[in-house]
Amino acid sequence: MTGAEAAAPDGYLLEARGIVKRYGHVQALQEADFDVLPGEVTALVGDNGAGKSTLIKILSGTVQPDAGKIRFEGHPVTIHSPLDARRLGVETVYQDLALAEDLDPAANLFLGRELLRPGVLGMVGFIDKRAMRGRASESFRTLGIDLQDMDAEVGMLSGGQRQTVAVSRAATWASRVIFMDEPTAALGVVQAERVLELVRRIRESGKSVVLISHNLPQVFQAADRIQVLRLGRRVAAFRAEEVTMDEVVGAMTGAAEEG
Amino acid sequence: MVRERRPLDRRELTRHPEEGGWGARSGLVRLTAATSTWIFLVLVVIIAIFSILNFDAFASVFNLRNITIDASSLVIVAVGMTFVIITGGIDLSVGSVLVFSQVVAALVMRGMGAEGMAVILAGLGSALLSGLVWGLLNGVLIAKTRMPALIVTLGTLGMAQGAALLLSGGINIRRAVPTELVTTVGIGRLFGQIPYQVVIAAGITVIGGILLHLTRFGRHTYAIGSNAEASRRAGINVAGHLIKVYAMSGVLAGMAGYLLLARFTTTTIEGHGTTNLQAIAAVVIGGTSLFGGIGTVFGTVVGVFIPSILRNGFIILGVEPFWQQVAVGAILILAVYVDQLKRRARERK
Numbered sequence: 243m244t245g246a247e248a249a250a251p252d253g254y255l256l257e258a259r260g261i262v263k264r265y266g267h268v269q270a271l272q273e274a275d276f277d278v279l280p281g282e283v284t285a286l287v288g289d290n291g292a293g294k295s296t297l298i299k300i301l302s303g304t305v306q307p308d309a310g311k312i313r314f315e316g317h318p319v320t321i322h323s324p325l326d327a328r329r330l331g332v333e334t335v336y337q338d339l340a341l342a343e344d345l346d347p348a349a350n351l352f353l354g355r356e357l358l359r360p361g362v363l364g365m366v367g368f369i370d371k372r373a374m375r376g377r378a379s380e381s382f383r384t385l386g387i388d389l390q391d392m393d394a395e396v397g398m399l400s401g402g403q404r405q406t407v408a409v410s411r412a413a414t415w416a417s418r419v420i421f422m423d424e425p426t427a428a429l430g431v432v433q434a435e436r437v438l439e440l441v442r443r444i445r446e447s448g449k450s451v452v453l454i455s456h457n458l459p460q461v462f463q464a465a466d467r468i469q470v471l472r473l474g475r476r477v478a479a480f481r482a483e484e485v486t487m488d489e490v491v492g493a494m495t496g497a498a499e500e501g
Numbered sequence: 502m503v504r505e506r507r508p509l510d511r512r513e514l515t516r517h518p519e520e521g522g523w524g525a526r527s528g529l530v531r532l533t534a535a536t537s538t539w540i541f542l543v544l545v546v547i548i549a550i551f552s553i554l555n556f557d558a559f560a561s562v563f564n565l566r567n568i569t570i571d572a573s574s575l576v577i578v579a580v581g582m583t584f585v586i587i588t589g590g591i592d593l594s595v596g597s598v599l600v601f602s603q604v605v606a607a608l609v610m611r612g613m614g615a616e617g618m619a620v621i622l623a624g625l626g627s628a629l630l631s632g633l634v635w636g637l638l639n640g641v642l643i644a645k646t647r648m649p650a651l652i653v654t655l656g657t658l659g660m661a662q663g664a665a666l667l668l669s670g671g672i673n674i675r676r677a678v679p680t681e682l683v684t685t686v687g688i689g690r691l692f693g694q695i696p697y698q699v700v701i702a703a704g705i706t707v708i709g710g711i712l713l714h715l716t717r718f719g720r721h722t723y724a725i726g727s728n729a730e731a732s733r734r735a736g737i738n739v740a741g742h743l744i745k746v747y748a749m750s751g752v753l754a755g756m757a758g759y760l761l762l763a764r765f766t767t768t769t770i771e772g773h774g775t776t777n778l779q780a781i782a783a784v785v786i787g788g789t790s791l792f793g794g795i796g797t798v799f800g801t802v803v804g805v806f807i808p809s810i811l812r813n814g815f816i817i818l819g820v821e822p823f824w825q826q827v828a829v830g831a832i833l834i835l836a837v838y839v840d841q842l843k844r845r846a847r848e849r850k
Contacts, residue, residue, distance in 0.1 A: 304734065324734050324735075324736065325736050328736065334734075336734070338730075339731075340728065340730065340731035340734050340735070341728065341731060342723070342724045342727035342728045342731055342732065342794070343727055343728065343794070343847070344723060344726070344727040344794035344795050345720075345723060345724060345727060345794075349720065349723075349724075353724055353731065353732065353735040353737070354721075354724075354732065354735030354736040354737045355735070355736070356717045356720055358717065366716070367716040367717045367718055368715050368716055368717075369715065369716060369717050369720055397847045398847060
């Protein structure tokens with residue numbers, strides 16, 4: 243443990259302790275710890291198979307842990323489903339984006355949360371397309387996304403544009419934490435830069451972001467703290483400004499422990 | 502931004518050249534992109550040709566009334582099928598469920614003495630309930646066991662057909678339909694002009710269209726067909742929604758069966774072997790994607806009328822009506838091909 247306690251004072255927003263997850267004989271997580279401070283960008287890094295995705299799936303409610311404790315704002319919680327996570331103010335941008343490609347950006351922003359028309363029409367389930375459209379463009383504007391065509395189905399957009407729709411959706415609904423699973427992996431340099439810019443804006447609004455990434459330069463560019471998973475365990479936690487890339491790589495590969 | 506070299510497609514032409522810009526596609530491009538729009542033009546052209554070649558016979562009130570009456574029951578079934586296919590599913594059982602519902606309704610009405618309002622309503626209720634039960638069975642099996650809809654509804658196709666034959670003894674049930682029902686819903690006309698069969702089918706179509714395009718139920722139907730996993734993560738009750746959609750398809754098949762019973766005063770046990778395929782063809786011709794996520798009720802109505810108007814027009818013109826099957830088959834393939842082109846264009850992204 244490279245000074246996790248020293249690097250992280252108390253007052254965690256989200257705190258996971260001793261998380262265990264097995265898939266058959268494979269132990270994806272072996273008593274992994276993880277924590278998020280309010281208003282910070284926390285990067286979760288590690289080699290392939292280190293357990294990053296599993297940990298995020300557990301914290302966002304799509305996978306159930308075999309053991310371990312999760313605290314949210316100091317209170318013990320159980321997250322049985324994405325709805326549970328949502329109630330805590332936690333949203334996730336999945337690596338596959340989880341967008342309905344045949345629907346437009348506004349419909350995707352309000353997926354599963356459709357606004358209903360006022361009055362009787364709303365009571366029988368009529369949706370308020372205009373209001374959703376309006377609030378969606380407002381959200382995009384707030385995040386600095388230039389959306390000229392709100393009618394294009396999401397499948398017709400470029401990879402970067404789709405990514406911004408998915409991130410905007412999470413940012414619109416999350417009140418506390420946004421998990422982002424490899425948000426820049428499929429993007430070119432310019433588009434990745436835009437997504438990192440979005441991450442900064444979200445942070446400025448006081449929300450926490452958890453960034454899973456392979457890309458260490460980007461991690462150093464965006465993160466306040468860096469936590470390293472290796473073989474299903476957290477092996478290091480740093481403040482980004484107090485560590486070098488070599489030290490992080492050392493923790494990821496295990497070279498630090500051997501040396 | 503470095504772009505791979507590849508053939509220019511429509512999106513390149515319609516997107517703002519600046520990388521990351523959200524170019525507005527022109528209204529014309531969007532209009533022509535909608536399959537239901539160009540298939541509607543095909544219908545208009547077909548009607549125009551038949552009208553020019555033999556206006557008096559084709560465009561007569563008598564003939565148009567016949568076309569719309571004949572199309573009514575198929576439209577009702579196809580509206581339910583539209584929802585099913587938009588979720589990415591299929592319902593092969595509709596023809597058998599239609600027949601089963603007819604047989605049950607006929608038996609109920611005959612058992613009650615075959616006259617009077619109570620009998621009429623009991624017949625309607627039993628037809629709808631029969632459809633509901635088969636639809637629920639389809640929906641629960643598909644949503645809860647995750648078996649392919651193709652297999653589940655192929656199974657219930659056989660089960661409903663067999664059950665209908667068992668209940669009826671394999672013989673069509675006659676003299677079971679109240680006269681009042683025949684003279685009104687069966688062959689009666691609103692204001693002496695519009696057949697009630699057509700009025701009812703139009704009403705169901707409009708309600709179906711509103712449900713699909715303006716309500717949360719419809720939005721979730723598209724979302725599930727577009728990306729079921731994303732819908733689940735977004736908190737939509739995917740299994741529950743699928744059950745409702747298949748139940749609706751079953752109920753509408755029951756409704757169609759009841760209307761045919763009222764019109765012909767007899768069950769039509771052997772008459773619906775291809776109703777499922779006709780409904781699916783109509784939905785697909787109308788621009789609904791077999792892969793789910795895309796489709797309109799309007800397109801489905803057009804897709805029902807193209808085959809029926811072709812058949813009618815060929816008969817009037819003295820062309821061998823078998824050509825209709827050839828033409829409809831070709832249009833069906835064309836419609837699916839256009840859908841494929843759109844999908845492929847998008848996947849290149």
